[in-house]
Amino acid sequence: MARMTEVNLPGDSPRREGDPAAEPGRARPRQGGHDGRGRVLDHLEQPVEAGATVGHVRCRNPFVVAEDVNVFYGDNHAIKNVTLEISKKEVIALIGPSGCGKSTFLRCLNRMNDTIESARVSGRITLDGQDIYGKELDPVALRARVGMVFQKPNPFPKSIYDNVAYGPRIHGLAADRAELDDIVHTSLERAGLLREVKDRLDEPGTGLSGGQQQRLCIARTIAVNPEVILMDEPCSALDPIATARIEDLMDELTQDYAIVIVTHSMQQAARVSRRVAYFHLGTLVEVDETDRIFTNPQHKLTEDYITGRIG
Amino acid sequence: MQRFELTRHKVEAGLRRRHRSEMRFRIAGMLATAVGILFLGFFFVDLFAKGASAFLQTFVSLDVELSQDVIAPDGKPDLAYADFDGLVHDALRADFPDVRSRSERRDLYRLVSAGASYQLRDIVASNPQLIGTRQTVWVPASSIVDMFVKGHIDPKLDPSVRPLSDAQIRWIRHLQDTGKLERRFNKALFLNGDSREPELAGIRGAVMGSFYMLLVTVALAFPIGVAAAIYLEEFAPRSRWSDLIEVNINNLAAVPSIVFGLLGLAVFINWLAIPRSSPLVGGLVLSLLTLPVIIIASRAAIQAVPPSIREAALALGASKMQMVFQHVLPLALPGMLTGTIIGMSRALGESAPLLMIGMVAFIVDVPQGFTDPATALPVQIYLWADSPERAFAERTSAGIIVLLGFLLLMNLAAVIIRKRMERRW
Numbered sequence: 001m002a003r004m005t006e007v008n009l010p011g012d013s014p015r016r017e018g019d020p021a022a023e024p025g026r027a028r029p030r031q032g033g034h035d036g037r038g039r040v041l042d043h044l045e046q047p048v049e050a051g052a053t054v055g056h057v058r059c060r061n062p063f064v065v066a067e068d069v070n071v072f073y074g075d076n077h078a079i080k081n082v083t084l085e086i087s088k089k090e091v092i093a094l095i096g097p098s099g100c101g102k103s104t105f106l107r108c109l110n111r112m113n114d115t116i117e118s119a120r121v122s123g124r125i126t127l128d129g130q131d132i133y134g135k136e137l138d139p140v141a142l143r144a145r146v147g148m149v150f151q152k153p154n155p156f157p158k159s160i161y162d163n164v165a166y167g168p169r170i171h172g173l174a175a176d177r178a179e180l181d182d183i184v185h186t187s188l189e190r191a192g193l194l195r196e197v198k199d200r201l202d203e204p205g206t207g208l209s210g211g212q213q214q215r216l217c218i219a220r221t222i223a224v225n226p227e228v229i230l231m232d233e234p235c236s237a238l239d240p241i242a243t244a245r246i247e248d249l250m251d252e253l254t255q256d257y258a259i260v261i262v263t264h265s266m267q268q269a270a271r272v273s274r275r276v277a278y279f280h281l282g283t284l285v286e287v288d289e290t291d292r293i294f295t296n297p298q299h300k301l302t303e304d305y306i307t308g309r310i311g
Numbered sequence: 312m313q314r315f316e317l318t319r320h321k322v323e324a325g326l327r328r329r330h331r332s333e334m335r336f337r338i339a340g341m342l343a344t345a346v347g348i349l350f351l352g353f354f355f356v357d358l359f360a361k362g363a364s365a366f367l368q369t370f371v372s373l374d375v376e377l378s379q380d381v382i383a384p385d386g387k388p389d390l391a392y393a394d395f396d397g398l399v400h401d402a403l404r405a406d407f408p409d410v411r412s413r414s415e416r417r418d419l420y421r422l423v424s425a426g427a428s429y430q431l432r433d434i435v436a437s438n439p440q441l442i443g444t445r446q447t448v449w450v451p452a453s454s455i456v457d458m459f460v461k462g463h464i465d466p467k468l469d470p471s472v473r474p475l476s477d478a479q480i481r482w483i484r485h486l487q488d489t490g491k492l493e494r495r496f497n498k499a500l501f502l503n504g505d506s507r508e509p510e511l512a513g514i515r516g517a518v519m520g521s522f523y524m525l526l527v528t529v530a531l532a533f534p535i536g537v538a539a540a541i542y543l544e545e546f547a548p549r550s551r552w553s554d555l556i557e558v559n560i561n562n563l564a565a566v567p568s569i570v571f572g573l574l575g576l577a578v579f580i581n582w583l584a585i586p587r588s589s590p591l592v593g594g595l596v597l598s599l600l601t602l603p604v605i606i607i608a609s610r611a612a613i614q615a616v617p618p619s620i621r622e623a624a625l626a627l628g629a630s631k632m633q634m635v636f637q638h639v640l641p642l643a644l645p646g647m648l649t650g651t652i653i654g655m656s657r658a659l660g661e662s663a664p665l666l667m668i669g670m671v672a673f674i675v676d677v678p679q680g681f682t683d684p685a686t687a688l689p690v691q692i693y694l695w696a697d698s699p700e701r702a703f704a705e706r707t708s709a710g711i712i713v714l715l716g717f718l719l720l721m722n723l724a725a726v727i728i729r730k731r732m733e734r735r736w
Contacts, residue, residue, distance in 0.1 A: 112626060117549065144628035154619035157642065167627040170637075217623070224627060 053083065054299045055288035059275075063088040063258055064109060064228060069123035071104055071113065078104050082123075082284045084277060088227070091250060091259045093269035093290070096279035097310055102262045105279070106230050109260065110146040111139045127228070144171050147221035151233040153213035155205035155220070160197050163205040163216055164188060167224035183223055191219035192249055211242025218249065222257070229253065231261040235268065247272050266306060270294055278302045358715075362708025368497035368510060369452040369460045371423055371486060373402040375431060379443045388439055395428035399450070406491070407482060418479050422486075424451040426511045451499065452492065454509040454702035456483060460494065463701065474701075500709060504677045505691065509702035512695070514710055516677045520590055520670070520685030521659060523678060527594020528601055528658050533651050535598075536605030540647075543606075544613045545635050564603035571599050572667030580668060588669035588684040596664050601654035608650020612643035645732040652725035656718050662689040688714050 062085035071079035079101045086092055094102040104113070111132060113119040125132050132142050144167070156163050164184045167173075174180035184201075188194040193215045197208070205216055214234060221229060231250075235243040250259060250272050263269050269276050270290055277287040278301070286293065286302045297303040304310050375398050382393045403419050404410065410419050427450035434448065435441060451457075455474050458464050464473065466480055475483075486492035503513030547553045575596035579585045585592045616639045624634040665671055671690050678685035686694075692710040695703045 110626065112622065115622070115625060140628050140630050142628075143626055148626035150619065150622065150626070152619060154617075154623045156620060156623065156638065166624075166629075170627070170629055170633055220623075220627065 053284045054286040054302075055293070056275075057083050057085060057284070057287050059085045059087045059090075061087045063128055064260075065124075065126045066105075066108070067124045067126075069105070069108060069121065069125060071101070071108060071122075072120045073104075073116070074118040078282050079108070080282045084284060084287060086228075086258055086260060088258050089254060089256070090275060091254050091261065091273045092275040092277060093273035094260065094262045094277050094279060095264075095266060095269050095305070096285075097305065098264075099281075100279040101282040102277075102279045103232055106148075106232055106260060106262050109228070109230055110143050110148055112148065114139060144224050145226050146228045146230060147224065147226035148230045148232065149214070149217050149221055149234045152237050153210060153217050155208070155213050155216050157204060157206055159202045160188075160205050160208075160216060161201040164220050164223050167220060171224055173224065187219040187223040188216075190222060190252070191215045192245060193219055209242075211238050211245060214238060214242070214246060215249070218246070218253075222253070226257065228258045228260065231259060233262055233264060236264060243268070266294070278305060280305070358708055358711060361705055362710075362712050364461050365500065365705040365709035366497050367461075367494045368499065369457040370449040370493060370495050371452045371456075372491040372493075373399065373423070373427070373448050373450055374405065374445060375399070375402045375448050376445050377431070377435065377442050382435060382442050388435060388442060390432050390436055393432070395431045398431060399423060399427045406486075415478060418476055419482065421453055422456055422479060422482060424453050424510045425508055426451065426506075449495070451510040454700060457510055458701050459483065460487075460492070461705075500706070504675050505673060505686070505694070506675065509698075509700045509706060512703070512706060514688065514691055514713060516674060517686050517688045517691035517710075518713075519678050520593070520674075521688045523590030523681055523685065524593040524597060524687060525655060525659060527591060527681065528597040529651070529655060531594070532598040532601040532605055532654065536602050536651070537609050537647055539602075540606050540609030540613060541635060541640070544610055545631070545639070560603050560606050564607060567663070568600055568661050569663040569666065571596050572664030574599065575664065576667045586682050586684075588672060588674070588686075589682045590678060590685045591681040592668050593665055593670050593685070593687065594681075596668060597658040597661060600661065600664065601651075601658050604654035604657065605647070605651050608653070609643065609647045612646025612650070613639060615646065616642045645729050648728050648732075649725050652721055652728075656721050659717060659721070660689050660714065662687065662693055665690055688717070 064086040066082060066084045069079055069082045070077070082105060084105075094106065096102050107113045108121055108125060109132075113121055121133065127137070127142065127145065130137050156166065158166070161184055164187050165174075165180055168180060168183050174183055185194060185198075188197065193212060196212065197203075205213065208216060214237075218229075218234075235246055238246070247268065250261070253259060261269075261273065273290050275287065276290050276293045278285045278293070278297075278299075280301050286297065286299045288298070293302065294306060297306055301310070377398065381398060382388050382390075382395075400416075400420050403423065404416070407419060410416055427448075430450055431448065434446070452460070455464070456479075459466070459475055459480070460483070464475060466473075466475075470477060483492065499511055500513050502515055503511055504516035506512040543553065543556065547556075575592055579592045579595050580587050585595070620638055620642070621634055624638045625631075629637065662671065665687055669684075670686050671693070672684070672686060673694065674684050674686045676683070688710065692707055692714065695707045695710060
């Protein structure tokens with residue numbers, strides 16, 4: 001983990017109350033708390049009080065609102081009392097060490113956790129005011145408004161054209177073939193893929209390179225004109241050049257869609273997002289603007305993660 | 312340094328032993344393969360040696376006088392009661408005028424098949440203008456003559472144990488010399504139904520019976536099997552009931568097939584009153600047999616579809632049904648079809664379940680539909696194997712060759728279908 005920033009400058013960072021090591025200017029030694037039985041707790045085990053998210057959970061013009069969301073996988077309490085607001089046309093990055101629940105939270109937003117039998121979601125998540133777990137919103141319609149791009153590119157074993165056209169076809173977005181052609185071409189162009197594939201739209205989507213396949217998946221997702229795009233570590237399986245292309249793409253897409261991206265790479269989060277949310281062991285620890293989080297993290301755990309002590 | 316040398320030493324010491332045991336294993340494998348190929352080769356050589364001659368049949372040429380007095384004494388052809396046998400006998404006597412005594416004449420008439428008269432009748436029926444003319448007709452020789460001509464009867468045997476008398480052998484030789492006896496392709500084997508006379512016996516009835524049965528089987532077992540597999544894999548909630556069902560289906564695939572015949576007798580014939588011996592009830596019984604095989608193969612094919620495809624479809628807003636039928640099913644189809652054809656191949660070769668439902672019977676007429684009495688190819692082979700007539704021995708082998716040919720075709724179809732579907736995606 002590369003070091004993003006130096007430790008705080010003296011005097012100007014408000015710290016959590018009662019933090020015994022809150023001395024300005026000193027490098028933080030490895031902290032260990034004690035549990036009731038006198039064992040020294042490792043950083044990773046240090047509990048964070050539920051509900052005590054630091055920073056700015058709310059935002060102006062919220063579009064997706066998650067209130068007190070808890071997710072259980074069987075007995076495993078994976079997401080603990082998370083509250084977060086996401087506004088239209090912003091890119092927010094969810095970061096955190098492995099297993100902290102960021103992907104789980106992401107999957108709540110388009111009800112993909114429904115496919116897992118042991119998963120239980122409580123709390124309230126609304127999309128433009130509508131409860132997405134309520135009876136009025138069909139998950140099928142929800143997923144047409146909240147699209148998802150997965151970690152490993154997964155194009156259908158069909159032609160490139162059919163891959164992009166699948167969503168519009170099943171939702172009936174095109175009245176005739178000409179309109180469908182239009183949608184497919186527009187989506188491919190916005191995903192930055194059209195120039196490379198325009199003479200071979202009938203070839204199988206699985207025949208493209210990794211980066212091209214991921215852009216195909218993005219094109220497929222935007223073909224149904226969603227309002228929010230969820231991206232679960234979209235570049236982790238790609239080389240740096242393909243990654244750079246997709247990050248440029250995100251820059252353009254953010255003009256029309258809200259993007260929630262889960263990423264392991266803090267550099268990526270710093271490059272593409274406007275807000276960053278840091279998860280730790282299922283709790284949302286801190287949410288703030290990107291610049292502020294990476295230069296001036298307010299919570300100790302955030303700082304430790306960013307400077308490379310955890311994760 | 313010494314540590315490395317010690318390790319190297321130990322590795323090299325064990326190397327010879329390892330190579331030797333691998334060589335032993337490889338030799339054992341090659342030996343097993345060789346034995347398998349040897350047995351297979353022996354089987355095929357024996358089969359073709361015995362059965363190849365059945366594809367030829369000895370025919371005798373007769374100059375028949377289609378006299379009007381016999382066929383149409385009142386002006387109109389009386390095909391049902393006309394003495395066509397007499398016409399055949401007259402033709403034979405004309406060829407051998409010095410045959411006088413009754414017993415000798417009987418022997419002479421026995422040179423030719425009993426079906427020759429029916430052949431004449433069919434000729435007259437299809438072309439009544441031939442009445443009154445003289446025609447040269449090639450009729451099948453009787454099976455005993457056929458066996459002699461093919462060399463299966465030793466002429467040097469004592470006449471008391473030999474099925475052909477000296478006179479008959481002389482006549483046969485005479486017919487051969489005058490070019491009135493030759494071996495031709497045995498069309499009757501493929502065009503006729505079963506018969507007590509080997510020279511007239513054919514597998515057409517059995518083939519049609521098997522065909523209708525397999526049609527019923529595939530029409531029932533494939534849709535039900537595929538639907539059951541989809542339901543069990545995609546929609547059924549994981550519970551004790553679904554586990555129980557899975558165990559039972561796996562066990563059903565191993566149940567002896569005659570049990571399905573008993574079920575067919577009890578339920579289909581006795582309770583539902585479906586006509587006995589019909590391809591319909593045979594197909595129903597065989598579809599019960601094939602269903603577990605198809606379900607198991609289909610489930611495996613569905614499980615092999617990667618979950619990433621399912622997630623991608625769902626994330627785009629496909630409903631569960633759309634995801635299953637538009638993405639999972641097309642990808643699982645090659646495996647399902649292969650399982651189906653393998654199940655069909657097994658069903659084609661089954662005869663035990665057909666025993667209980669009346670298809671192991673001597674049925675002469677070729678079935679025309681699903682409710683006519685019919686028999687199946689493996690059953691026909693069994694009946695011929697059991698028949699005393701000498702000529703049925705080679706026909707049994709010929710029937711087996713035909714059955715194997717069908718099985719080969721079905722498996723070839725499975726391979727081709729797989730290749731085609733794999734290339735598409």
